[in-house]
Amino acid sequence: MSAHIGVTGLAVMGANLARNLARNGYTVALHNRSVARTDALLQAHGGDGDFVRTETLAELVDSLERPRRVLIMVQAGAPVDSVIADLVPLLDEGDIIIDGGNSFYEETRRREESLRAKNLHFVGVGVSGGEEGALNGPSIMPGGSKESYDSLGPMLEKISAKYNGEPCCAWVGTDGAGHYVKMVHNGIEYADMQVIGEAFDLMRSLAGIEPREQAGVFREWNTTDLASYLIEITSEVLEQEDETTGRPLVDVVVDSAGQKGTGRWTAISGLEVGSPVTAIAESVFARSISSQRELRAVTNATFSAGVDETLSATEKYGSAEDRQDFVEDVRKALYASKLVAYAQGLDMLVAAGEEYGWELDLKAIASLWRAGCIIRADLLDTIMKAYDAPRDQQPKNLLLAPEFNEAINECLPAWRRVVAAAATYGVPAPVFSSSLSYYDSLRRERLPAALTQGLRDYFGAHTYKRVDKEGTFHTQWSGDRSEIDA
Numbered sequence: 001m002s003a004h005i006g007v008t009g010l011a012v013m014g015a016n017l018a019r020n021l022a023r024n025g026y027t028v029a030l031h032n033r034s035v036a037r038t039d040a041l042l043q044a045h046g047g048d049g050d051f052v053r054t055e056t057l058a059e060l061v062d063s064l065e066r067p068r069r070v071l072i073m074v075q076a077g078a079p080v081d082s083v084i085a086d087l088v089p090l091l092d093e094g095d096i097i098i099d100g101g102n103s104f105y106e107e108t109r110r111r112e113e114s115l116r117a118k119n120l121h122f123v124g125v126g127v128s129g130g131e132e133g134a135l136n137g138p139s140i141m142p143g144g145s146k147e148s149y150d151s152l153g154p155m156l157e158k159i160s161a162k163y164n165g166e167p168c169c170a171w172v173g174t175d176g177a178g179h180y181v182k183m184v185h186n187g188i189e190y191a192d193m194q195v196i197g198e199a200f201d202l203m204r205s206l207a208g209i210e211p212r213e214q215a216g217v218f219r220e221w222n223t224t225d226l227a228s229y230l231i232e233i234t235s236e237v238l239e240q241e242d243e244t245t246g247r248p249l250v251d252v253v254v255d256s257a258g259q260k261g262t263g264r265w266t267a268i269s270g271l272e273v274g275s276p277v278t279a280i281a282e283s284v285f286a287r288s289i290s291s292q293r294e295l296r297a298v299t300n301a302t303f304s305a306g307v308d309e310t311l312s313a314t315e316k317y318g319s320a321e322d323r324q325d326f327v328e329d330v331r332k333a334l335y336a337s338k339l340v341a342y343a344q345g346l347d348m349l350v351a352a353g354e355e356y357g358w359e360l361d362l363k364a365i366a367s368l369w370r371a372g373c374i375i376r377a378d379l380l381d382t383i384m385k386a387y388d389a390p391r392d393q394q395p396k397n398l399l400l401a402p403e404f405n406e407a408i409n410e411c412l413p414a415w416r417r418v419v420a421a422a423a424t425y426g427v428p429a430p431v432f433s434s435s436l437s438y439y440d441s442l443r444r445e446r447l448p449a450a451l452t453q454g455l456r457d458y459f460g461a462h463t464y465k466r467v468d469k470e471g472t473f474h475t476q477w478s479g480d481r482s483e484i485d486a
């Protein structure tokens, strides 16, 4: 029996994707560097469908129908290159290597170019949804050649998540486009989680609402325009009790957030393509600060907040009613900041599309994120509607779409109050506040960048433009300070 597809790398994601493929009627050849993982999968879930057990990559390749499709699900980075190097001599023209891990898009571009020269297809595929999504239907963002999608697309669409019956899988663009879109998805995921964390911290620190009670608040919020997977699971994490101590789990977990790289890459790429992804970058930095535990131990004992930190929640917010108002303010600040994160992520997709020659369709990308992935949220339907127009008629920024502009206006007073309260009482809210600054920066008619230009011209003769005439100018700062054409 020839297998339809081979999967190499059977850890969390590979094993569950293999099972998903098998459950959908495909015969799946299995391979893992250490055979024990292959056998463990077969023993536990061999009944899911038709599997072919293999011990070597040569056996894996031999078991496949043509064109061969090999899905690599190993750790991102050097292991992917190593598996590709082992696979290439075993494959023939037209065969397809698929990398479904979180690979860096520049590496995907390099790998695609080098394999294209060998007449092999290389498809970088963004997969989101974690363990559960991989098994029951992830959001899938494939790149690579359009031709390879003709062969691969039906299979990927079949195993993907469905939203109102539509697959959350579509070809997004050539070479590294799939991994780029997944990277931006993860950047938004970082910001989304950070704003949830900021809301939690503010409600606890300023209004005295403890984790178990907050679980109810988040559950309630999940019935509003914030409805999303991350809000839903926040209530579950917050109500989880630690078995050993009986305390909320969130109080016994070390407050250092890990990161595997995709958020950092998003921030770096934002800088490279000139797209100000401040919410995403601040979220990455927030994880970095959280990991500076030694420094934090010293500064915690040394730095003062400059305010009376012994004030109780009641002293800060008065009556329970005031605290209810504060909770509603925080909800609005969270929603507005979340919109900024999406707006920035989508903006950077446009900038990257221009940089790398990808025709990224924002409406289609929003549709892929509606189910199966970590950032799935009700608001993605509205985002799709906002981009339901030819490119030249689409809003230049998500926040300009009438429905979101209105929503931001509705949230603004609350957003400002929350950022002010955070600053007043010394609670860090880097994404709430930087998102508000981003909004205000876009909104302002004049920015202090004019002064920056003046300073650059003063110390480095970097020149400037004028608002009232064409040309490039320089003031002779060290001479008579007259202006000359530069």
Ligand SMILES: NC(=O)C1=CN([C@@H]2O[C@H](COP(=O)(O)OP(=O)(O)OC[C@H]3O[C@@H](n4cnc5c(N)ncnc54)[C@H](OP(=O)(O)O)[C@@H]3O)[C@@H](O)[C@H]2O)C=CC1
Binding pocket: 008, 009, 010, 011, 012, 013, 014, 032, 033, 034, 037, 073, 074, 075, 076, 078, 079, 082, 083, 100, 101, 102, 103, 127, 128, 129, 130, 131, 260
């Ligand atoms: N976990 C998640 O929720 C998500 C993960 N991803 C991405 O999917 C990919 C797979 O993730 P995950 O399933 O968590 O697995 P891991 O990233 O933990 O990788 C483990 C797998 O890689 C294999 N491996 C490591 N080094 C090599 C090597 N040099 N040669 C061959 N095989 C090697 C391991 O084999 P062995 O068993 O022999 O050690 C094992 O099968 C990663 O890129 C990850 O970032 C994407 C979305 C969600």
Ligand SMILES: O=C(CO)[C@H](O)[C@H](O)COP(=O)(O)O
Binding pocket: 102, 127, 128, 129, 130, 186, 189, 258, 259, 260, 261, 262, 263, 374
């Ligand atoms: O891709 C994912 C979800 O979409 C993975 O879970 C990824 O590991 C998340 O990133 P990080 O580990 O840096 O938080």
